[in-house]
Amino acid sequence: MTVTAPAPSATQAPANEVLLDFSNVEMTFPDGTIALQGVDLVVKRGEFVTVVGPSGCGKSTLLRIASGLETASQGSAELGTDRIGYVFQDATLLPWRNVTANVELLAELHGESKKDRSVKAKEAIDLVGLNGFEKHLPKALSGGMKMRASLARSLTLDPELFLFDEPFGALDEITRERLNDELIKLFNAKNFAGLFITHSVSEAVYMSTKVVVMSGRPGKIVETFDVPFAQPRDPDIRFTPEYAALVGEVSHALRKGHGHS
Amino acid sequence: MTTISNETTVTDDTGNVEAHPTPELPATLTVSKPRAKKSNLGRWLPPLLVFLVIVGVWYLISLFVLDPHLRFLLPLPQDIIIKGFIDPLSFNALIVALYQTVIVSMLGLAIAIVLGVVWAIAMSQAKWIERSLFPYAVILQCIPILALVPLIGFWFGYEFQSRVLVCVMIALFPMVNNTLFGLQSVDKGHKELFALQGASRSTTLLKLSLPAALPAIFAGMRISAGLAVVGAIVGDQFFRRGTPGLGILISNYSSRLQGEQLFATIITAALFGVVVFWLFGLLGRRAVGKWYDFT
Numbered sequence: 001m002t003v004t005a006p007a008p009s010a011t012q013a014p015a016n017e018v019l020l021d022f023s024n025v026e027m028t029f030p031d032g033t034i035a036l037q038g039v040d041l042v043v044k045r046g047e048f049v050t051v052v053g054p055s056g057c058g059k060s061t062l063l064r065i066a067s068g069l070e071t072a073s074q075g076s077a078e079l080g081t082d083r084i085g086y087v088f089q090d091a092t093l094l095p096w097r098n099v100t101a102n103v104e105l106l107a108e109l110h111g112e113s114k115k116d117r118s119v120k121a122k123e124a125i126d127l128v129g130l131n132g133f134e135k136h137l138p139k140a141l142s143g144g145m146k147m148r149a150s151l152a153r154s155l156t157l158d159p160e161l162f163l164f165d166e167p168f169g170a171l172d173e174i175t176r177e178r179l180n181d182e183l184i185k186l187f188n189a190k191n192f193a194g195l196f197i198t199h200s201v202s203e204a205v206y207m208s209t210k211v212v213v214m215s216g217r218p219g220k221i222v223e224t225f226d227v228p229f230a231q232p233r234d235p236d237i238r239f240t241p242e243y244a245a246l247v248g249e250v251s252h253a254l255r256k257g258h259g260h261s
Numbered sequence: 262m263t264t265i266s267n268e269t270t271v272t273d274d275t276g277n278v279e280a281h282p283t284p285e286l287p288a289t290l291t292v293s294k295p296r297a298k299k300s301n302l303g304r305w306l307p308p309l310l311v312f313l314v315i316v317g318v319w320y321l322i323s324l325f326v327l328d329p330h331l332r333f334l335l336p337l338p339q340d341i342i343i344k345g346f347i348d349p350l351s352f353n354a355l356i357v358a359l360y361q362t363v364i365v366s367m368l369g370l371a372i373a374i375v376l377g378v379v380w381a382i383a384m385s386q387a388k389w390i391e392r393s394l395f396p397y398a399v400i401l402q403c404i405p406i407l408a409l410v411p412l413i414g415f416w417f418g419y420e421f422q423s424r425v426l427v428c429v430m431i432a433l434f435p436m437v438n439n440t441l442f443g444l445q446s447v448d449k450g451h452k453e454l455f456a457l458q459g460a461s462r463s464t465t466l467l468k469l470s471l472p473a474a475l476p477a478i479f480a481g482m483r484i485s486a487g488l489a490v491v492g493a494i495v496g497d498q499f500f501r502r503g504t505p506g507l508g509i510l511i512s513n514y515s516s517r518l519q520g521e522q523l524f525a526t527i528i529t530a531a532l533f534g535v536v537v538f539w540l541f542g543l544l545g546r547r548a549v550g551k552w553y554d555f556t
Binding site: 089090092095096106108110 | 457
Protein backbone atom coordinates (compact mmCIF):
# COMPACT_ATOMS: atom_id res chain seq x y z
CA MET A 1 0.00 0.00 0.00
CA THR A 2 1.04 3.57 -0.51
CA VAL A 3 1.49 5.79 2.47
CA THR A 4 1.87 9.47 1.99
CA ALA A 5 4.24 11.22 4.33
CA PRO A 6 3.28 14.86 4.59
CA ALA A 7 5.81 17.62 4.42
CA PRO A 8 6.59 19.35 7.72
CA SER A 9 4.24 22.12 8.67
CA ALA A 10 5.18 25.38 7.06
CA THR A 11 4.30 27.47 10.07
CA GLN A 12 6.35 26.07 12.90
CA ALA A 13 4.91 27.33 16.16
CA PRO A 14 7.21 27.86 19.14
CA ALA A 15 8.30 24.64 20.79
CA ASN A 16 7.58 24.10 24.49
CA GLU A 17 4.32 25.98 24.21
CA VAL A 18 1.98 24.45 26.82
CA LEU A 19 -1.14 23.19 25.09
CA LEU A 20 -2.68 21.26 27.97
CA ASP A 21 -2.18 21.95 31.63
CA PHE A 22 -3.87 19.77 34.24
CA SER A 23 -3.31 20.91 37.79
CA ASN A 24 -4.52 18.78 40.69
CA VAL A 25 -7.47 17.57 38.65
CA GLU A 26 -10.01 15.50 40.50
CA MET A 27 -13.14 13.87 39.15
CA THR A 28 -15.87 12.52 41.36
CA PHE A 29 -18.97 11.15 39.64
CA PRO A 30 -22.47 11.84 41.04
CA ASP A 31 -22.60 8.33 42.46
CA GLY A 32 -19.55 9.11 44.60
CA THR A 33 -17.02 7.18 42.49
CA ILE A 34 -13.69 8.96 42.46
CA ALA A 35 -12.32 8.52 38.96
CA LEU A 36 -9.30 10.82 39.12
CA GLN A 37 -7.35 12.23 42.02
CA GLY A 38 -4.63 14.86 42.10
CA VAL A 39 -3.68 14.59 38.44
CA ASP A 40 -0.96 17.00 37.28
CA LEU A 41 -0.15 16.72 33.63
CA VAL A 42 1.37 19.07 31.09
CA VAL A 43 1.44 18.47 27.35
CA LYS A 44 3.60 20.78 25.27
CA ARG A 45 3.83 21.30 21.55
CA GLY A 46 6.03 18.65 20.06
CA GLU A 47 5.19 16.17 22.79
CA PHE A 48 3.30 12.95 22.30
CA VAL A 49 2.17 11.88 25.73
CA THR A 50 0.66 8.46 26.20
CA VAL A 51 -1.34 7.48 29.24
CA VAL A 52 -1.41 3.81 30.20
CA GLY A 53 -3.35 2.34 33.05
CA PRO A 54 -5.66 -0.50 34.01
CA SER A 55 -9.27 -0.56 32.82
CA GLY A 56 -11.50 1.84 34.70
CA CYS A 57 -8.63 3.96 36.03
CA GLY A 58 -10.06 7.13 34.56
CA LYS A 59 -7.85 7.40 31.45
CA SER A 60 -10.80 8.20 29.23
CA THR A 61 -12.20 10.58 31.83
CA LEU A 62 -8.90 12.45 31.66
CA LEU A 63 -9.35 12.88 27.93
CA ARG A 64 -13.00 13.84 28.25
CA ILE A 65 -12.05 16.58 30.68
CA ALA A 66 -9.33 17.79 28.32
CA SER A 67 -11.84 17.97 25.45
CA GLY A 68 -14.48 19.71 27.50
CA LEU A 69 -16.96 16.83 27.30
CA GLU A 70 -16.75 16.66 31.10
CA THR A 71 -15.81 19.20 33.72
CA ALA A 72 -13.38 18.36 36.52
CA SER A 73 -14.86 18.35 40.02
CA GLN A 74 -11.73 20.03 41.36
CA GLY A 75 -8.48 21.46 40.11
CA SER A 76 -7.91 23.21 36.83
CA ALA A 77 -7.67 21.93 33.28
CA GLU A 78 -6.41 24.61 30.93
CA LEU A 79 -5.95 24.46 27.21
CA GLY A 80 -3.47 26.49 25.22
CA THR A 81 -5.44 26.19 22.01
CA ASP A 82 -8.98 25.85 20.72
CA ARG A 83 -7.92 23.71 17.77
CA ILE A 84 -8.47 20.31 19.29
CA GLY A 85 -8.77 17.02 17.48
CA TYR A 86 -10.52 14.14 19.22
CA VAL A 87 -10.36 10.60 17.97
CA PHE A 88 -12.84 8.31 19.67
CA GLN A 89 -12.49 4.67 20.63
CA ASP A 90 -14.94 3.87 17.82
CA ALA A 91 -14.52 5.50 14.46
CA THR A 92 -17.94 7.23 14.99
CA LEU A 93 -18.44 7.65 11.25
CA LEU A 94 -21.97 8.53 10.21
CA PRO A 95 -23.15 5.38 8.40
CA TRP A 96 -25.19 7.28 5.81
CA ARG A 97 -22.27 9.41 4.66
CA ASN A 98 -19.49 8.17 2.42
CA VAL A 99 -15.84 8.62 3.35
CA THR A 100 -15.54 12.09 1.81
CA ALA A 101 -18.77 13.33 3.39
CA ASN A 102 -17.69 11.94 6.75
CA VAL A 103 -14.27 13.55 6.52
CA GLU A 104 -15.90 16.86 5.56
CA LEU A 105 -18.30 16.75 8.50
CA LEU A 106 -16.35 18.76 11.09
CA ALA A 107 -15.48 21.53 8.62
CA GLU A 108 -19.15 21.51 7.62
CA LEU A 109 -20.20 21.92 11.27
CA HIS A 110 -17.83 24.87 11.49
CA GLY A 111 -19.69 26.47 8.60
CA GLU A 112 -16.88 26.29 6.06
CA SER A 113 -17.71 26.62 2.39
CA LYS A 114 -18.26 23.52 0.29
CA LYS A 115 -15.12 24.28 -1.70
CA ASP A 116 -12.90 24.74 1.36
CA ARG A 117 -14.06 21.61 3.07
CA SER A 118 -13.73 19.61 -0.09
CA VAL A 119 -10.09 20.70 -0.44
CA LYS A 120 -9.40 19.90 3.22
CA ALA A 121 -11.10 16.52 3.00
CA LYS A 122 -9.11 15.59 -0.06
CA GLU A 123 -5.85 16.51 1.65
CA ALA A 124 -6.77 14.58 4.78
CA ILE A 125 -7.86 11.53 2.80
CA ASP A 126 -4.53 11.61 0.97
CA LEU A 127 -2.67 11.86 4.27
CA VAL A 128 -4.30 8.77 5.76
CA GLY A 129 -3.98 6.79 2.54
CA LEU A 130 -7.67 6.34 1.81
CA ASN A 131 -7.50 7.42 -1.84
CA GLY A 132 -9.81 5.37 -3.97
CA PHE A 133 -12.24 4.82 -1.12
CA GLU A 134 -13.79 8.31 -1.12
CA LYS A 135 -17.20 7.10 -2.23
CA HIS A 136 -17.31 4.04 0.03
CA LEU A 137 -19.81 3.94 2.85
CA PRO A 138 -18.40 3.10 6.30
CA LYS A 139 -19.96 -0.36 6.26
CA ALA A 140 -17.78 -1.28 3.27
CA LEU A 141 -14.59 -0.39 5.15
CA SER A 142 -12.42 -2.54 7.41
CA GLY A 143 -11.87 -1.53 11.03
CA GLY A 144 -8.50 0.00 10.23
CA MET A 145 -9.87 1.99 7.32
CA LYS A 146 -12.71 3.33 9.43
CA MET A 147 -10.14 4.54 11.93
CA ARG A 148 -8.17 6.17 9.12
CA ALA A 149 -11.32 7.98 8.00
CA SER A 150 -11.94 9.07 11.57
CA LEU A 151 -8.38 10.35 11.81
CA ALA A 152 -8.76 12.19 8.50
CA ARG A 153 -11.94 13.82 9.78
CA SER A 154 -10.06 15.28 12.76
CA LEU A 155 -7.13 16.31 10.56
CA THR A 156 -9.37 18.68 8.61
CA LEU A 157 -9.47 20.86 11.74
CA ASP A 158 -5.66 21.08 11.62
CA PRO A 159 -5.55 20.50 15.38
CA GLU A 160 -2.77 21.77 17.59
CA LEU A 161 -3.73 19.35 20.35
CA PHE A 162 -4.79 15.88 19.33
CA LEU A 163 -6.62 13.69 21.83
CA PHE A 164 -6.81 9.95 21.15
CA ASP A 165 -9.04 7.69 23.21
CA GLU A 166 -7.68 4.17 22.58
CA PRO A 167 -8.30 4.59 18.86
CA PHE A 168 -6.60 1.36 17.80
CA GLY A 169 -7.77 -0.82 20.69
CA ALA A 170 -10.16 -2.87 18.58
CA LEU A 171 -7.76 -3.51 15.70
CA ASP A 172 -5.60 -6.52 14.98
CA GLU A 173 -1.89 -6.32 15.79
CA ILE A 174 -0.59 -5.75 12.25
CA THR A 175 -3.13 -3.04 11.45
CA ARG A 176 -2.42 -1.42 14.78
CA GLU A 177 1.34 -1.32 14.23
CA ARG A 178 0.82 0.07 10.75
CA LEU A 179 -1.44 2.83 12.04
CA ASN A 180 1.01 3.55 14.88
CA ASP A 181 3.69 4.21 12.25
CA GLU A 182 1.42 6.43 10.22
CA LEU A 183 0.30 8.40 13.24
CA ILE A 184 3.94 9.00 14.16
CA LYS A 185 4.54 10.26 10.64
CA LEU A 186 1.61 12.64 10.95
CA PHE A 187 2.80 13.77 14.39
CA ASN A 188 6.23 14.61 13.03
CA ALA A 189 4.85 16.33 9.98
CA LYS A 190 2.06 18.31 11.56
CA ASN A 191 3.78 19.35 14.75
CA PHE A 192 0.71 18.86 16.95
CA ALA A 193 0.76 17.81 20.56
CA GLY A 194 -0.70 14.39 21.25
CA LEU A 195 -2.39 12.92 24.29
CA PHE A 196 -2.95 9.26 23.59
CA ILE A 197 -4.78 6.77 25.78
CA THR A 198 -4.00 3.09 25.43
CA HIS A 199 -3.94 -0.25 27.21
CA SER A 200 -0.89 -1.36 25.33
CA VAL A 201 2.48 -0.63 26.94
CA SER A 202 4.43 -1.49 23.78
CA GLU A 203 2.28 0.87 21.71
CA ALA A 204 2.78 3.59 24.33
CA VAL A 205 6.56 3.26 24.39
CA TYR A 206 6.83 2.99 20.63
CA MET A 207 4.82 6.09 19.83
CA SER A 208 5.35 8.62 22.55
CA THR A 209 7.87 11.07 23.79
CA LYS A 210 6.53 10.57 27.29
CA VAL A 211 4.61 7.71 28.94
CA VAL A 212 2.41 8.41 31.94
CA VAL A 213 1.42 5.44 34.08
CA MET A 214 -1.81 5.62 36.06
CA SER A 215 -2.94 3.54 39.02
CA GLY A 216 -6.24 1.75 39.38
CA ARG A 217 -9.26 3.64 40.65
CA PRO A 218 -9.04 6.33 41.86
CA GLY A 219 -6.73 7.14 38.96
CA LYS A 220 -3.51 8.84 39.98
CA ILE A 221 -0.32 9.31 38.05
CA VAL A 222 2.17 6.88 39.60
CA GLU A 223 5.13 7.35 37.32
CA THR A 224 6.22 9.24 34.21
CA PHE A 225 8.82 7.97 31.75
CA ASP A 226 10.60 10.04 29.14
CA VAL A 227 11.11 8.02 25.99
CA PRO A 228 14.63 8.69 24.71
CA PHE A 229 14.25 7.32 21.16
CA ALA A 230 14.59 9.79 18.32
CA GLN A 231 11.65 10.98 16.24
CA PRO A 232 10.71 10.07 13.56
CA ARG A 233 10.76 6.60 15.02
CA ASP A 234 12.50 3.78 13.28
CA PRO A 235 10.08 0.81 13.29
CA ASP A 236 13.07 -1.42 14.09
CA ILE A 237 13.51 0.06 17.55
CA ARG A 238 10.84 -2.42 18.56
CA PHE A 239 13.51 -5.09 18.34
CA THR A 240 16.18 -3.32 20.39
CA PRO A 241 17.09 -4.24 24.00
CA GLU A 242 16.62 -0.58 25.08
CA TYR A 243 13.03 -0.64 23.87
CA ALA A 244 12.38 -3.97 25.59
CA ALA A 245 13.91 -2.66 28.79
CA LEU A 246 11.73 0.46 28.80
CA VAL A 247 8.61 -1.58 28.03
CA GLY A 248 9.57 -3.77 30.99
CA GLU A 249 9.98 -0.77 33.29
CA VAL A 250 6.64 0.73 32.28
CA SER A 251 4.91 -2.64 32.70
CA HIS A 252 6.47 -2.97 36.11
CA ALA A 253 5.22 0.48 37.14
CA LEU A 254 1.79 -0.41 35.79
CA ARG A 255 1.62 -3.60 37.83
CA LYS A 256 2.82 -1.77 40.94
CA GLY A 257 0.18 0.92 40.43
CA HIS A 258 -2.46 -1.75 40.04
CA GLY A 259 -1.60 -3.28 43.41
CA HIS A 260 0.75 -6.01 42.17
CA SER A 261 4.28 -6.01 43.47
CA MET B 262 -4.64 22.98 7.17
CA THR B 263 -0.91 22.90 6.72
CA THR B 264 0.37 22.69 3.23
CA ILE B 265 1.29 19.27 2.00
CA SER B 266 2.41 20.25 -1.45
CA ASN B 267 5.84 18.67 -0.95
CA GLU B 268 4.46 15.26 -0.21
CA THR B 269 6.71 12.29 -0.59
CA THR B 270 5.21 8.99 -1.42
CA VAL B 271 6.49 6.01 0.49
CA THR B 272 5.58 2.57 -0.60
CA ASP B 273 5.04 0.35 2.35
CA ASP B 274 5.87 -3.23 1.63
CA THR B 275 4.61 -4.82 4.81
CA GLY B 276 1.41 -6.91 4.86
CA ASN B 277 -1.66 -5.31 3.36
CA VAL B 278 -4.09 -6.82 5.79
CA GLU B 279 -6.41 -3.93 6.28
CA ALA B 280 -5.56 -1.59 3.50
CA HIS B 281 -7.31 -3.36 0.64
CA PRO B 282 -10.69 -4.71 1.55
CA THR B 283 -11.92 -4.47 -2.05
CA PRO B 284 -11.09 -8.07 -2.97
CA GLU B 285 -13.62 -9.10 -0.31
CA LEU B 286 -16.39 -7.16 -1.98
CA PRO B 287 -16.63 -8.95 -5.34
CA ALA B 288 -16.25 -12.24 -3.49
CA THR B 289 -19.32 -11.48 -1.41
CA LEU B 290 -21.27 -10.43 -4.49
CA THR B 291 -20.49 -13.53 -6.50
CA VAL B 292 -21.52 -15.74 -3.60
CA SER B 293 -24.77 -13.92 -3.04
CA LYS B 294 -26.03 -14.01 -6.65
CA PRO B 295 -26.80 -17.73 -7.06
CA ARG B 296 -28.11 -17.75 -3.50
CA ALA B 297 -30.56 -15.00 -4.43
CA LYS B 298 -31.93 -17.08 -7.34
CA LYS B 299 -32.49 -20.08 -5.13
CA SER B 300 -34.10 -18.09 -2.38
CA ASN B 301 -36.44 -16.38 -4.88
CA LEU B 302 -38.00 -19.73 -5.76
CA GLY B 303 -37.98 -20.71 -2.10
CA ARG B 304 -39.71 -17.48 -1.26
CA TRP B 305 -42.50 -17.62 -3.82
CA LEU B 306 -43.29 -21.32 -3.98
CA PRO B 307 -44.65 -21.97 -0.45
CA PRO B 308 -47.14 -19.05 -0.40
CA LEU B 309 -48.20 -20.00 -3.97
CA LEU B 310 -48.93 -23.54 -2.84
CA VAL B 311 -50.94 -22.25 0.11
CA PHE B 312 -52.87 -20.01 -2.29
CA LEU B 313 -53.71 -22.98 -4.53
CA VAL B 314 -54.89 -24.96 -1.48
CA ILE B 315 -57.10 -22.06 -0.38
CA VAL B 316 -58.64 -21.74 -3.86
CA GLY B 317 -59.22 -25.50 -3.94
CA VAL B 318 -61.01 -25.48 -0.58
CA TRP B 319 -62.95 -22.41 -1.75
CA TYR B 320 -64.27 -24.28 -4.82
CA LEU B 321 -65.13 -27.30 -2.65
CA ILE B 322 -67.19 -25.21 -0.23
CA SER B 323 -68.79 -23.10 -2.94
CA LEU B 324 -69.75 -26.05 -5.14
CA PHE B 325 -70.50 -28.84 -2.69
CA VAL B 326 -71.20 -27.37 0.73
CA LEU B 327 -73.33 -24.33 -0.04
CA ASP B 328 -76.83 -24.54 -1.47
CA PRO B 329 -76.96 -22.64 -4.80
CA HIS B 330 -79.30 -20.00 -3.28
CA LEU B 331 -76.78 -19.44 -0.47
CA ARG B 332 -73.84 -19.18 -2.84
CA PHE B 333 -73.62 -15.39 -2.31
CA LEU B 334 -71.90 -16.30 1.01
CA LEU B 335 -68.94 -17.64 -0.95
CA PRO B 336 -69.33 -17.10 -4.72
CA LEU B 337 -67.22 -19.05 -7.19
CA PRO B 338 -63.91 -17.30 -7.96
CA GLN B 339 -64.72 -16.92 -11.67
CA ASP B 340 -68.06 -15.28 -10.77
CA ILE B 341 -66.24 -12.81 -8.58
CA ILE B 342 -63.94 -11.97 -11.46
CA ILE B 343 -66.74 -11.67 -14.03
CA LYS B 344 -69.48 -10.00 -11.99
CA GLY B 345 -67.31 -8.23 -9.43
CA PHE B 346 -64.39 -6.98 -11.49
CA ILE B 347 -65.13 -7.16 -15.23
CA ASP B 348 -68.79 -6.11 -15.27
CA PRO B 349 -68.64 -2.42 -16.30
CA LEU B 350 -71.06 -1.25 -13.63
CA SER B 351 -69.17 -2.97 -10.84
CA PHE B 352 -65.84 -1.98 -12.30
CA ASN B 353 -66.75 1.71 -12.44
CA ALA B 354 -68.09 1.70 -8.89
CA LEU B 355 -64.94 -0.09 -7.73
CA ILE B 356 -62.57 2.37 -9.42
CA VAL B 357 -64.42 5.43 -8.07
CA ALA B 358 -64.47 3.95 -4.57
CA LEU B 359 -60.83 2.89 -4.74
CA TYR B 360 -59.82 6.35 -5.87
CA GLN B 361 -61.72 7.88 -2.95
CA THR B 362 -60.13 5.45 -0.48
CA VAL B 363 -56.66 6.13 -1.88
CA ILE B 364 -57.18 9.88 -1.49
CA VAL B 365 -58.58 9.60 2.05
CA SER B 366 -55.97 7.14 3.31
CA MET B 367 -52.95 8.80 1.73
CA LEU B 368 -54.02 12.26 2.85
CA GLY B 369 -54.60 10.90 6.36
CA LEU B 370 -51.23 9.16 6.23
CA ALA B 371 -49.43 12.29 5.05
CA ILE B 372 -50.94 14.32 7.87
CA ALA B 373 -50.10 11.56 10.38
CA ILE B 374 -46.49 11.43 9.15
CA VAL B 375 -45.95 15.18 9.40
CA LEU B 376 -47.78 15.45 12.72
CA GLY B 377 -46.07 12.36 14.15
CA VAL B 378 -42.56 13.46 13.19
CA VAL B 379 -43.10 17.00 14.49
CA TRP B 380 -44.62 15.65 17.71
CA ALA B 381 -41.69 13.28 18.23
CA ILE B 382 -39.11 15.97 17.44
CA ALA B 383 -40.74 18.23 20.02
CA MET B 384 -40.60 15.43 22.59
CA SER B 385 -36.97 14.64 21.79
CA GLN B 386 -35.91 18.20 22.58
CA ALA B 387 -36.50 18.01 26.33
CA LYS B 388 -37.51 15.40 28.87
CA TRP B 389 -40.22 17.66 30.26
CA ILE B 390 -41.82 18.01 26.84
CA GLU B 391 -41.73 14.24 26.43
CA ARG B 392 -43.27 13.74 29.87
CA SER B 393 -45.96 16.30 29.02
CA LEU B 394 -46.90 15.00 25.57
CA PHE B 395 -46.22 11.27 25.43
CA PRO B 396 -49.20 10.24 27.63
CA TYR B 397 -51.51 11.86 25.06
CA ALA B 398 -49.99 9.83 22.25
CA VAL B 399 -50.69 6.71 24.29
CA ILE B 400 -54.23 7.84 25.09
CA LEU B 401 -54.86 8.52 21.41
CA GLN B 402 -53.70 4.99 20.67
CA CYS B 403 -55.93 3.50 23.38
CA ILE B 404 -59.22 5.33 22.71
CA PRO B 405 -61.55 3.11 20.68
CA ILE B 406 -62.23 5.20 17.58
CA LEU B 407 -65.84 4.02 17.73
CA ALA B 408 -66.26 5.93 20.99
CA LEU B 409 -65.27 9.15 19.29
CA VAL B 410 -67.42 8.71 16.18
CA PRO B 411 -70.40 10.73 17.38
CA LEU B 412 -68.13 13.55 18.49
CA ILE B 413 -66.18 13.60 15.24
CA GLY B 414 -69.50 13.61 13.39
CA PHE B 415 -70.76 16.56 15.46
CA TRP B 416 -67.62 18.57 14.94
CA PHE B 417 -66.54 17.76 11.43
CA GLY B 418 -69.64 16.39 9.72
CA TYR B 419 -70.14 12.97 8.14
CA GLU B 420 -68.11 13.36 4.99
CA PHE B 421 -64.57 13.45 3.65
CA GLN B 422 -62.79 15.31 6.44
CA SER B 423 -64.11 13.06 9.18
CA ARG B 424 -62.86 10.02 7.29
CA VAL B 425 -59.43 11.63 6.93
CA LEU B 426 -59.47 12.41 10.64
CA VAL B 427 -60.11 8.76 11.49
CA CYS B 428 -57.13 7.80 9.30
CA VAL B 429 -54.91 10.32 11.05
CA MET B 430 -55.95 9.11 14.48
CA ILE B 431 -55.33 5.48 13.64
CA ALA B 432 -52.02 6.08 11.84
CA LEU B 433 -50.51 8.67 14.17
CA PHE B 434 -49.20 6.61 17.08
CA PRO B 435 -46.69 4.40 15.19
CA MET B 436 -45.24 7.54 13.62
CA VAL B 437 -44.84 9.31 16.96
CA ASN B 438 -43.51 6.24 18.71
CA ASN B 439 -41.08 5.12 16.02
CA THR B 440 -39.73 8.58 15.31
CA LEU B 441 -39.17 9.23 19.00
CA PHE B 442 -37.44 5.87 19.37
CA GLY B 443 -35.22 6.66 16.38
CA LEU B 444 -34.33 10.13 17.64
CA GLN B 445 -33.50 8.78 21.08
CA SER B 446 -31.38 5.91 19.79
CA VAL B 447 -28.72 8.16 18.28
CA ASP B 448 -25.26 6.81 19.06
CA LYS B 449 -23.66 8.49 22.10
CA GLY B 450 -20.33 8.81 20.32
CA HIS B 451 -21.98 10.61 17.41
CA LYS B 452 -23.70 13.01 19.79
CA GLU B 453 -20.39 13.77 21.49
CA LEU B 454 -18.75 14.29 18.12
CA PHE B 455 -21.31 17.01 17.38
CA ALA B 456 -21.11 18.42 20.92
CA LEU B 457 -17.32 18.76 20.64
CA GLN B 458 -17.74 20.97 17.59
CA GLY B 459 -20.29 23.12 19.39
CA ALA B 460 -23.00 22.15 16.91
CA SER B 461 -26.32 23.86 17.58
CA ARG B 462 -29.47 21.97 18.47
CA SER B 463 -30.95 22.48 15.02
CA THR B 464 -27.74 21.44 13.23
CA THR B 465 -27.53 18.31 15.38
CA LEU B 466 -31.16 17.54 14.61
CA LEU B 467 -30.79 18.03 10.85
CA LYS B 468 -27.39 16.47 10.30
CA LEU B 469 -27.41 13.76 12.96
CA SER B 470 -30.62 12.87 14.79
CA LEU B 471 -33.05 12.93 11.87
CA PRO B 472 -30.85 10.98 9.43
CA ALA B 473 -30.06 8.48 12.21
CA ALA B 474 -33.78 8.14 12.93
CA LEU B 475 -34.74 7.58 9.28
CA PRO B 476 -34.79 3.74 9.46
CA ALA B 477 -37.15 3.92 12.44
CA ILE B 478 -39.23 6.62 10.75
CA PHE B 479 -39.62 4.52 7.59
CA ALA B 480 -40.50 1.44 9.64
CA GLY B 481 -43.16 3.56 11.36
CA MET B 482 -44.39 4.84 8.00
CA ARG B 483 -44.90 1.32 6.75
CA ILE B 484 -46.99 0.39 9.79
CA SER B 485 -48.92 3.66 9.62
CA ALA B 486 -49.56 3.23 5.89
CA GLY B 487 -51.28 -0.10 6.52
CA LEU B 488 -53.28 1.42 9.36
CA ALA B 489 -54.29 4.41 7.24
CA VAL B 490 -55.93 2.03 4.75
CA VAL B 491 -57.80 0.37 7.61
CA GLY B 492 -58.73 3.86 8.83
CA ALA B 493 -60.14 4.84 5.43
CA ILE B 494 -62.33 1.72 5.23
CA VAL B 495 -63.50 2.09 8.84
CA GLY B 496 -64.07 5.83 8.39
CA ASP B 497 -66.22 5.09 5.32
CA GLN B 498 -68.52 2.91 7.33
CA PHE B 499 -69.12 5.57 9.97
CA PHE B 500 -69.20 8.66 7.80
CA ARG B 501 -71.21 7.65 4.79
CA ARG B 502 -72.05 10.95 3.18
CA GLY B 503 -70.30 12.16 0.05
CA THR B 504 -68.52 10.13 -2.61
CA PRO B 505 -68.39 6.49 -1.52
CA GLY B 506 -65.09 4.84 -0.74
CA LEU B 507 -64.41 1.09 -0.61
CA GLY B 508 -65.87 0.88 2.92
CA ILE B 509 -69.21 2.30 1.83
CA LEU B 510 -69.22 0.04 -1.20
CA ILE B 511 -68.60 -2.98 1.04
CA SER B 512 -71.54 -2.19 3.29
CA ASN B 513 -73.79 -1.41 0.31
CA TYR B 514 -72.99 -4.71 -1.40
CA SER B 515 -73.36 -6.68 1.81
CA SER B 516 -76.79 -5.19 2.53
CA ARG B 517 -77.87 -6.06 -1.03
CA LEU B 518 -76.44 -9.60 -0.72
CA GLN B 519 -74.30 -9.00 -3.82
CA GLY B 520 -71.68 -11.59 -2.87
CA GLU B 521 -69.56 -11.37 -6.04
CA GLN B 522 -69.23 -7.58 -5.90
CA LEU B 523 -68.71 -7.71 -2.13
CA PHE B 524 -65.81 -10.14 -2.53
CA ALA B 525 -64.32 -8.13 -5.37
CA THR B 526 -64.39 -4.99 -3.21
CA ILE B 527 -62.87 -6.77 -0.21
CA ILE B 528 -60.11 -8.21 -2.41
CA THR B 529 -59.45 -4.74 -3.85
CA ALA B 530 -59.22 -3.25 -0.36
CA ALA B 531 -56.86 -6.04 0.72
CA LEU B 532 -54.69 -5.63 -2.37
CA PHE B 533 -54.55 -1.89 -1.83
CA GLY B 534 -53.37 -2.52 1.75
CA VAL B 535 -50.69 -4.93 0.52
CA VAL B 536 -49.54 -2.54 -2.21
CA VAL B 537 -49.27 0.32 0.25
CA PHE B 538 -47.30 -1.83 2.70
CA TRP B 539 -44.98 -2.99 -0.08
CA LEU B 540 -44.60 0.52 -1.49
CA PHE B 541 -43.54 1.99 1.82
CA GLY B 542 -41.17 -0.93 2.38
CA LEU B 543 -39.65 -0.17 -1.02
CA LEU B 544 -39.46 3.53 -0.18
CA GLY B 545 -37.68 2.67 3.08
CA ARG B 546 -35.19 0.42 1.32
CA ARG B 547 -34.58 3.08 -1.31
CA ALA B 548 -34.06 5.76 1.30
CA VAL B 549 -31.88 3.98 3.86
CA GLY B 550 -31.16 0.52 2.40
CA LYS B 551 -27.66 1.55 1.32
CA TRP B 552 -26.46 1.93 4.86
CA TYR B 553 -29.13 0.22 6.95
CA ASP B 554 -30.45 -3.30 6.68
CA PHE B 555 -34.09 -2.30 6.15
CA THR B 556 -36.18 -5.48 5.97
